[in-house]
Amino acid sequence: MMGPRQEAQPALFYEFSLEDHVPPDHLLRSIDRFVELSGIRAYLADFYSHTGRPSVDPELLIRMLLVGYCFGIRSERRLCEEVHLNLAYRWFCRLDLSDRVPDHSTFSKNRHGRFRDSELLRYLFEATVARCIEEGLVSGQRMAIDASLIEADANKQNSTPKEDWDARRIDPADAPRAVREYLDVLDEAAFGAASEVQPKFTSHSDPASQWTAARKGPAFFSYSDNYLIDTDYGVIVDVEATRSIRQAEVGSTRTMLERVKARFDLHPERLIADTAYGTGPMLGWLVDRKIAPHIPVFDKSGRADGTWTRADFEWDAENDQYICPEGHELKQFRRNYSDPNRGPTGKGTVRYRALKEVCQVCPSKAMCCPNADARKITREEHEDARQVARDIAKTEQYAISMKLRKKVEMLFAHLKRILGLNRLRLRGPCGANDEFLLAATAQNLRKLAKILPALQQPRNA
Structure with a gap:
């Protein structure tokens, strides 16, 4: 019925x-x-x-x-x-x-x-990190770092080409908030001072954002969201907003590592990252601080013509020389200079040379220096740190680290697909920083809730 x-x-x-x-x-x-x-x-x-x-x-x-x-x-x-x-x-x-x-x-x-x-949002984020440490989700032994592009609230139609852009003509008194923030960060390593190369276009509404085509598609204005995570449970221990260029992203690594050391006394025994972070200065900075760089070396010393590369030569640190596969020596100096201006350049690189008369009669000249009278090898200032990274790359722990690095990428996928942060809603460096901090706080809270869920009370019959 x-x-x-x-x-x-x-x-x-x-x-x-x-x-x-x-x-x-x-x-x-x-x-x-x-x-x-x-x-x-x-x-x-x-x-x-x-x-x-x-x-x-x-x-x-x-x-x-x-x-x-x-x-x-x-x-x-x-x-x-x-x-x-x-x-x-x-x-x-x-x-x-x-x-x-x-x-x-x-x-x-x-x-x-x-x-x-x-800086309330930074305070809130760090309180969440402290809770993750208290709950035993962060050991601080292995950390990974990466950056992801987040589209800025700006478009090309409201922009100026680099040849017509002059920040000195902007009057801060009449400028919008995002433009004033851009003027404030012109000398900061994470933004204006990260590179002397000017972007192809500069947005009028958000000039601190970076014009980039890094996704191999249509170019757009963006910021980089940099995450430093502990690989035990994928907890975000620090976050930083920067320009979307490699120099700014790599530079944020030092900022975040120093900050977690000061705030939480976390000093990782290893740092995991991709090739973009494998530059000589970055690797040298990590090795000096006793942090093992589980990072592929950013190296352009390879040759495409099949001849011997620098890796084929043995480095003799005790005698400050290279030994070629035929057993010949490549030295930096073969006599002492009384004139100090003819000594080392001090520019971060040194050059090692073989003797011309040795190379001319060497049976392997075609494989070594077919178009030169003698072989020359350039060695950078941080080559020792590069070699440390190369030696680590041969270990089993390195293979494990490369798998753990995917946890950072998973967090960025979660950030964009689940939390919906594909495009920023706020403008300026402060707006990007606010959104990144709140999103990282939300991800850590969801991580805590997933790993340590609340006990469910039985329902009354």
Whole structure:
């Protein structure tokens, strides 16, 4: 028999509990156990006025932002709507049914003001890393680093070619916020000072972003999101925003390693990365700090004509010379110079030469130097560190490290496909840094929730 028509009849009184309507296996229940925000009010105390109207609770704003980044809600306007409608979101944000959700404009006012001035988002991210260390998910022994391009909120139609761009003509007083931030970072190694080469195009709306075609497709403006992770469980221990060029990405490695050493006393025994990080200065910096570089060497000494390369020559460190496969010596100097200007150049490279009369009668000249009178080999300043990396590449541990490096790539895939961070919504270096920090915080919280889920309470029969 068909039942009666269902009609809404408002009751005079309701007995309703959000706690009872959030499923025990909901992701936010597990995440909530690892979100400790009781200290942010004291952290932000100096950035609030002692007079005026009471502000929106900063803990509420942070909880809402965490919901947005954990569930890929990119728009803050839409985030406010979702928190208004979703019971689990209200429960996580400590909002009752009758509590009003803050207006979306509140986020912009706090982000551009006290949140950035206090570096609150960096504080929140590092608090999450500290919790991961406390839970035993970070050992600090093996770390990996990589960078991923994130498209900036800019387009080519609103840009200027490099021959017409002159930052000196910009008046900071009349410039938008993102342009003022660009002027502030012109001398920073992660942005303006990373390279003397000017980009082909510069965006008017976000000039700090980099015009790049690194994806082998249509070029676009972007920032690089740099992750330093602990390979035990894939926890992100540091994050940095830079220009999308190799020099800036490699330079961020030093910044992040020094920062995790200062903040968490983490000093890895090995660092895992791809070939882009295998430059001589980078490898030398790691070896000097007793960090084993599990990194392919960035080397252009190979030859395409089939003749002997530098790797075919044996290095004799004791006598400061190379030995060719025929047993002949290649020396830097064959006599002492009284004039110091004729000694080593001091430019980071030295050249070793064989004797002309030896090479001319050598039976292997066609395989060594067919188009030169004598063989010459250039040795860079950090060649010893390069050799350390080459020797590590022959070990079984190196093969394991190359597999562990994929954990960084998996985090970037999760960032773009699950959290939806394919394109930045905020502009400027500060905007990119804010989004990268919040996304990394959300990924670490989801990692904690997955590895250490909340205990489910049995339901009453």
